[in-house]
Amino acid sequence: DYLVINVSSPNTPGLRSLQGKENLSNLIQEVVKHRDIKCPKVPLLVKIAPDLTSQDKEDIASTVLDSKSRVDGLIVSNTTVSREGLESKHSVETGGLSGKPLREKSTQTIADMYLLTNGEIPIIGVGGVGSGQDAYEKICAGASLIQLYSALVFQGPPVVTKIRRELQEILEKEGISNISQAVGSAHKNKIKNENSAT
Numbered sequence: 001d002y003l004v005i006n007v008s009s010p011n012t013p014g015l016r017s018l019q020g021k022e023n024l025s026n027l028i029q030e031v032v033k034h035r036d037i038k039c040p041k042v043p044l045l046v047k048i049a050p051d052l053t054s055q056d057k058e059d060i061a062s063t064v065l066d067s068k069s070r071v072d073g074l075i076v077s078n079t080t081v082s083r084e085g086l087e088s089k090h091s092v093e094t095g096g097l098s099g100k101p102l103r104e105k106s107t108q109t110i111a112d113m114y115l116l117t118n119g120e121i122p123i124i125g126v127g128g129v130g131s132g133q134d135a136y137e138k139i140c141a142g143a144s145l146i147q148l149y150s151a152l153v154f155q156g157p158p159v160v161t162k163i164r165r166e167l168q169e170i171l172e173k174e175g176i177s178n179i180s181q182a183v184g185s186a187h188k189n190k191i192k193n194e195n196s197a198t
Contacts, residue, residue, distance in 0.1 A: 003042055005031055005071075008049035008078035021059035028069040043072035048113070050077035050105040050127065057109070061116035073122040075147065076113055077106045080127075100150075103128025107141050111186065114142025119184050130155065132166020142184040 005027060028046065035044055048060055064071045080102050106127025114123060125143025129135050130151040138146060151159045167179075176182050 001042055002072070003031070003035060003039075003044050004047050004075060005044065006047040006078070008047050020056075021063055024060065025063045025066065025069040028063065028071060032069075045073040045075050045124065046071050047075035047078055048109070050080045050102060050109045052109065054112075057112050057116055061113060061121075064121055065117055071121065073124060073144075074113055074117075075124045075126060076110045076143070077102070077127050080105055100128050100130065103134060107137050110138055110143050111141040114184050115187055119187075129163070130159065132163050132168075132170055135163050135167050136170045136182065139179065139182045140184070140186040142187065144180075144183050 007024060007027070024046070028044075032044060035042060046060070046064060052060070060074075063069050064074065106125070110123055110125050113121075119142065122144040123142050124145045124147050125135075125138030125141070126147035126149065128150070129138065129146055129148055135146045146163075148159065148163075151163075155162070171177075171179065171182065174182075
């Protein structure tokens with residue numbers, strides 16, 4: 001079990017403004033206060049949008065790393081409001097878009113948040129995962145766990161077994177004995193170099 005502060009739903013007017021540094025910090029502090037009374041051992045995560053500016057991402061990272069508003073993890077990411085590259089007649093519809101059109105944007109946001117938090121905050125990677133390769137890309141970008149939604153709708157529960165099998169094949173091919181070795185592997189040298197420079 002875990003609790004999620006979802007400040008990223010595109011379908012709730014004004015909700016995404018809670019991702020701002022001051023609003024998010026105040027919200028987390030209030031939730032932590034109540035969580036510590038009601039269910040102190042339950043991890044608290046924050047779910048963020050993929051449609052963030054670089055400054056937004058920096059603000060979120062500094063907020064969740066701050067001792068007053070630290071959380072146990074991030075869920076990256078919710079659905080996107082972007083319709084870039086879509087050619088469907090439905091591309092003008094409002095609301096959040098999930099699935100394949102979200103995959104790259106979500107993976108980039110995972111990578112950005114992993115680097116901005118120096119890999120200190122666990123990330124649940126979500127958005128456009130429909131294969132073992134999709135999952136592996138999110139893991140290498142910095143996700144410790146993977147969450148599915150659209151793939152479950154369109155491929156059904158067997159997709160979980162398929163992704164697990166494909167991911168296992170990739171790990172064996174790459175010579176990786178434990179999935180934790182792949183988490184953030186796309187950035188390991190960058191983080192090492194930045195840490196040794198400070």
